[in-house]
Amino acid sequence: MIPQTFDYVRARNVGDALKALAAKDGTKVIAGGHSLIPLLKFRLAQPARLVDIGHLDELRGVTEVRRGAKIGAATTYRDLLESKLLAERYPIIAEVTSGIGDLQVRNKGTIGGGLAHADPAADMPAVMLALDAQLVLRSKRGKRTVAAREFFQGAFSTAMAEDELLIAIALPPLPRGAGTAYVSFEQAASGYALAGAAAVVKRSRSTVAHCTLAMTGISDRPYLVRAAEQLVGTQGLPDAIEHVAAQAAAGVEVNGDIHAPADYRRHLAVVAARRALQKAFVRSKK
Amino acid sequence: MKRTVSLSVNGATRTAEVEPRALLAHVLRDDLDLTGTHIGCDTSQCGACTVLIDGRAVKSCTMLAVQAEGCQITTIEGLATNGNLHPLQQAFWEKHGLQCGFCTPGMIMTAVDLLAQNSNPSEGEIRHAIEGNYCRCTGYQNIVAAIQAAAATLRGATPARAAS
Ligand SMILES: Cc1cc2nc3c(=O)[nH]c(=O)nc-3n(C[C@H](O)[C@H](O)[C@H](O)COP(=O)(O)OP(=O)(O)OC[C@H]3O[C@@H](n4cnc5c(N)ncnc54)[C@H](O)[C@@H]3O)c2cc1C
Numbered sequence: 001m002i003p004q005t006f007d008y009v010r011a012r013n014v015g016d017a018l019k020a021l022a023a024k025d026g027t028k029v030i031a032g033g034h035s036l037i038p039l040l041k042f043r044l045a046q047p048a049r050l051v052d053i054g055h056l057d058e059l060r061g062v063t064e065v066r067r068g069a070k071i072g073a074a075t076t077y078r079d080l081l082e083s084k085l086l087a088e089r090y091p092i093i094a095e096v097t098s099g100i101g102d103l104q105v106r107n108k109g110t111i112g113g114g115l116a117h118a119d120p121a122a123d124m125p126a127v128m129l130a131l132d133a134q135l136v137l138r139s140k141r142g143k144r145t146v147a148a149r150e151f152f153q154g155a156f157s158t159a160m161a162e163d164e165l166l167i168a169i170a171l172p173p174l175p176r177g178a179g180t181a182y183v184s185f186e187q188a189a190s191g192y193a194l195a196g197a198a199a200v201v202k203r204s205r206s207t208v209a210h211c212t213l214a215m216t217g218i219s220d221r222p223y224l225v226r227a228a229e230q231l232v233g234t235q236g237l238p239d240a241i242e243h244v245a246a247q248a249a250a251g252v253e254v255n256g257d258i259h260a261p262a263d264y265r266r267h268l269a270v271v272a273a274r275r276a277l278q279k280a281f282v283r284s285k286k
Numbered sequence: 287m288k289r290t291v292s293l294s295v296n297g298a299t300r301t302a303e304v305e306p307r308a309l310l311a312h313v314l315r316d317d318l319d320l321t322g323t324h325i326g327c328d329t330s331q332c333g334a335c336t337v338l339i340d341g342r343a344v345k346s347c348t349m350l351a352v353q354a355e356g357c358q359i360t361t362i363e364g365l366a367t368n369g370n371l372h373p374l375q376q377a378f379w380e381k382h383g384l385q386c387g388f389c390t391p392g393m394i395m396t397a398v399d400l401l402a403q404n405s406n407p408s409e410g411e412i413r414h415a416i417e418g419n420y421c422r423c424t425g426y427q428n429i430v431a432a433i434q435a436a437a438a439t440l441r442g443a444t445p446a447r448a449a450s
């Protein structure tokens with residue numbers, strides 16, 4: 001049951017939704033509703049009005065953009081899993097998505113809703129950072145693109161303004177032959193990440209030529225591990241990987257809560273990072 | 287404020303006077319008298335409230351009735367045809383895929399979605415698919431057996447021998 005009342009309008013197109021948001025009258029977007037409705041039940045969100053974008057075909061689907069891809073913000077996790085283009089170009093998307101929630105949650109939850117919600121324990125944000133995704137935002141004032149790496153500003157806080165709508169997620173091409181991996185330790189009941197690591201590794205013959213590592217679940221926002229660069233130029237041997245993984249939570253204020261105290265979460269970060277780097281390395285082409 | 291919503295449920299158009307905050311699960315049960323859809327947790331966890339929205343399994347406690355306007359909704363009451371149980375209903379009966387039966391409608395609706403995607407799921411795939419459906423009685427063993435048996439029936443194969 002939702003204790004508080006609100007109004008509801010269904011947007012007929014993106015322009016409609018932008019107009020509703022521009023009113024700045026306490027209107028909130030609803031896409032799949034799988035983060036928002038739970039909040040409404042607990043009075044943690046109290047919008048005056050919801051504008052529904054869940055039915056807008058113009059916000060759904062995956063399209064090819066040169067060697068990359070563009071994902072509509074209201075594309076469900078289910079649709080991501082069924083995309084052949086993503087499976088071919090970004091297998092890490094299916095790897096992370098198959099572990100999000102359950103079958104029913106994936107049928108309704110959208111990638112844009114998950115990113116806009118910015119739960120610090122959500123899985124997808126780490127992958128977006130690792131892939132250097134670009135988030136396309138629109139409002140009545142205009143359109144702008146914000147890198148995923150700049151988008152997350154704290155727990156449940158993003159670079160989006162109140163009147164902005166996330167339209168699409170643009171994925172640049174991966175370095176040729178790169179291997180990718182997402183590894184997480186899930187909170188047993190919710191499935192959210194206690195610690196999650198997304199890695200991209202490219203080799204050039206026997207030497208690592210590129211390495212990106214992003215973490216989620218550890219702190220108030222997902223982040224890139226700068227030390228990942230230290231794998232470049234090495235042979236990707238276990239020692240070199242361990243050296244980078246050991247720094248997965250270095251200099252970060254680590255969350256501690258009933259699910260995992262900070263020192264345990266820090267330990268999980270290192271293990272998740274090590275496993276993700278190893279998998280990505282093995283999957284990269286020699 | 288209440289408004290009239292028009293819902294397509296099990297092939298028929300039904301209307302109800304509801305507020306935007308009304309959850310689909312409540313409207314199905316309280317306004318449309320379709321009490322086969324159960325409410326176990328009301329917090330998106332247990333899956334007892336699962337229905338099909340345009341063929342896809344969705345937790346109806348986590349959807350507003352107004353969001354469902356224009357969609358095809360199928361509840362457990364809509365599965366049997368001409369008095370014949372759906373192969374999944376038949377298999378849950380035959381394999382005794384239940385004890386108290388509270389989770390059963392949601393379990394079956396999720397399985398309908400699974401079998402539409404994958405006509406021959408492995409045990410592992412079945413267990414992954416019903417991750418969002420909690421059963422507090424059976425230990426899941428016979429539920430998995432029932433879904434496997436229904437999959438075989440739907441494929442037109444002879445049902446596998448009882449695993450249990
Ligand atoms: C039982 C359950 C288990 C879950 N498990 C996991 C898990 O294991 N890992 C994980 O990462 N997540 C998990 N989730 C969260 C799930 O991933 C999110 O609920 C989902 O991605 C949010 O998408 P949505 O479309 O439902 O968003 P909504 O609930 O519709 O919206 C969420 C927020 O984003 C805003 N919003 C939505 N779309 C846009 C847009 N296009 N532009 C601007 N703002 C927008 C809304 O205003 C709202 O504030 C779980 C959820 C449930 C219910």
Ligand code: FES
Nearest residue numbers: 326327328333347
């Ligand atoms: S009642 Fe909907 S998931 Fe439990």
Ligand code: FES
Nearest residue numbers: 385387421422423
């Ligand atoms: S049979 Fe009782 S909860 Fe499943």
